[in-house]
Amino acid sequence: MILDFPQLISQWETLPVHVFTAHEKGEILTIGAGTASGAVSGAIQGTASGAVTEHWKWPEQSNVDLSMDWKKAARITAGIDVGSVSSQAVVLLDGKLYAWSSVRTGSSSPDSALKALNQALKNTDLTLEKIPYVVGTGYGRVNVPFAKKTITEIACHARGANYMGGGTIRTILDMGGQDCKAIHCDEKGKVTNFLMNDKCAAGTGRGMEVLADLLRIPIQEIGPLSLKVEEEPPPVSSVCVVFAKTEAIGLLKSGWPVEKVLASYCLAMAERVTALLNRIGVEKDFFITGGIAKNIGVVKRIERILGISALNSALDSQIAGALGAALFANALLEKEERGKS
Amino acid sequence: MIANYGYTDGSGEYYISINTSFCAECQTHPCISACPQGVFEMITDDYDEPACSVKDSFRKKLNYTCSTCKPARKSSESPLFLPCVQACVNRAIKHTW
Numbered sequence: 001m002i003l004d005f006p007q008l009i010s011q012w013e014t015l016p017v018h019v020f021t022a023h024e025k026g027e028i029l030t031i032g033a034g035t036a037s038g039a040v041s042g043a044i045q046g047t048a049s050g051a052v053t054e055h056w057k058w059p060e061q062s063n064v065d066l067s068m069d070w071k072k073a074a075r076i077t078a079g080i081d082v083g084s085v086s087s088q089a090v091v092l093l094d095g096k097l098y099a100w101s102s103v104r105t106g107s108s109s110p111d112s113a114l115k116a117l118n119q120a121l122k123n124t125d126l127t128l129e130k131i132p133y134v135v136g137t138g139y140g141r142v143n144v145p146f147a148k149k150t151i152t153e154i155a156c157h158a159r160g161a162n163y164m165g166g167g168t169i170r171t172i173l174d175m176g177g178q179d180c181k182a183i184h185c186d187e188k189g190k191v192t193n194f195l196m197n198d199k200c201a202a203g204t205g206r207g208m209e210v211l212a213d214l215l216r217i218p219i220q221e222i223g224p225l226s227l228k229v230e231e232e233p234p235p236v237s238s239v240c241v242v243f244a245k246t247e248a249i250g251l252l253k254s255g256w257p258v259e260k261v262l263a264s265y266c267l268a269m270a271e272r273v274t275a276l277l278n279r280i281g282v283e284k285d286f287f288i289t290g291g292i293a294k295n296i297g298v299v300k301r302i303e304r305i306l307g308i309s310a311l312n313s314a315l316d317s318q319i320a321g322a323l324g325a326a327l328f329a330n331a332l333l334e335k336e337e338r339g340k341s
Numbered sequence: 342m343i344a345n346y347g348y349t350d351g352s353g354e355y356y357i358s359i360n361t362s363f364c365a366e367c368q369t370h371p372c373i374s375a376c377p378q379g380v381f382e383m384i385t386d387d388y389d390e391p392a393c394s395v396k397d398s399f400r401k402k403l404n405y406t407c408s409t410c411k412p413a414r415k416s417s418e419s420p421l422f423l424p425c426v427q428a429c430v431n432r433a434i435k436h437t438w
């Protein structure tokens with residue numbers, strides 16, 4: 001009988017035999033536990049090469065609008081958002097969305113910026129040299145070597161959200177990889193009030209990745225699974241991601257099903273970010289950007305606590321910062337051109 | 342623009358709020374010299390406006406940094422007693438704790 005990791009954890013102490021297998025490089029392939037007769041076994045399955053499945057890994061994405069022709073565009077601009085967990089690139093033709101990508105940030109910000117741009121342009125013959133204005137934003141914005149200007153992610157998310165959700169948006173919640181921002185903006189997407197919390201990873205994408213890895217559940221499945229509880233459990237009490245992880249293990253060992261642990265964690269995250277939002281107040285319309293906007297378990301709970309629904313967009317919530325940066329680049333290039341004429 | 346710098350942690354909420362719409366008209370920026378810890382700096386914001394800002398290096402330790410000023414405020418029971426708040430004639434600076 002093969003158990004998944006949470007089941008194994010909950011039964012660990014009742015099983016007398018604990019087994020670890022490793023391949024020749026010393027990497028763990030399997031952790032198991034069972035009875036002396038081997039009736040129960042298995043847990044983390046590695047690949048033949050010794051690599052253990054990384055459940056936190058979300059799929060990298062890109063898209064290009066092939067109905068548009070960049071050669072006919074008067075202005076080509078790009079925005080690059082280098083975050084702590086993910087990097088995005090957005091390319092605009094005359095202020096309209098042409099291509100975008102969302103990739104994982106590596107150890108080097110300049111390489112991540114280039115990787116994001118190359119990924120966005122991979123199905124086109126447009127190259128970086130033909131893009132006259134690039135704006136960098138995000139945590140690694142100062143390390144985008146081909147950016148002509150850097151702009152904070154707060155201003156870029158507001159501008160991107162205004163494009164994605166329209167001019168009625170007044171409150172934006174950006175739940176990024178390692179920080180969280182509450183933003184108010186006007187009808188043009190200009191920031192009027194903001195608050196950022198980057199002191200702790202709880203309530204952020206990184207916290208969710210840690211949970212996905214701990215429970216061996218693909219990160220995209222956490223939100224839907226967390227909604228499969230009949231009754232909402234209390235939130236995990238710890239706001240710190242390290243303690244929340246320990247608490248989650250304790251809950252599994254005490255017999256909580258995985259869905260209930262996920263619901264408890266998503267609720268804690270929702271309560272934490274709504275407290276941040278309430279500090280500046282929530283005005284309609286409300287919009288959520290960043291990777292966690294894709295976690296329906298967190299989004300539904302935020303909406304329930306606030307008593308309002310977040311506006312939806314057909315575009316990927318994760319590209320809001322890069323999109324805002326590209327829109328700034330478009331306006332700045334236009335200004336430069338006006339100055340020359 | 343109202344800019345809130347700081348954080349929430351297990352012990353409380355520590356934010357300094359600055360209404361930067363006053364800063365463009367402010368000639369001498371007295372908040373900067375008034376702060377004994379050097380918390381503030383003038384920046385050009387994303388909309389090319391001059392704005393007072395909390396330096397990056399202080400944003401995650403405001404409770405600790407401001408602790409030397411806070412007892413004085415408590416004894417006077419007035420937030421105006423904080424050197425930064427007192428220095429800004431536009432009352433653009435507020436503390437949440």
Ligand code: SF4
Nearest residue numbers: 363364367372393429
């Ligand atoms: S004194 Fe007040 S208005 Fe002047 S720069 Fe400082 S915060 Fe802005």
Ligand code: SF4
Nearest residue numbers: 376380407410424425
């Ligand atoms: S309370 Fe004191 S240390 Fe803190 S910002 Fe104001 S003047 Fe500076």
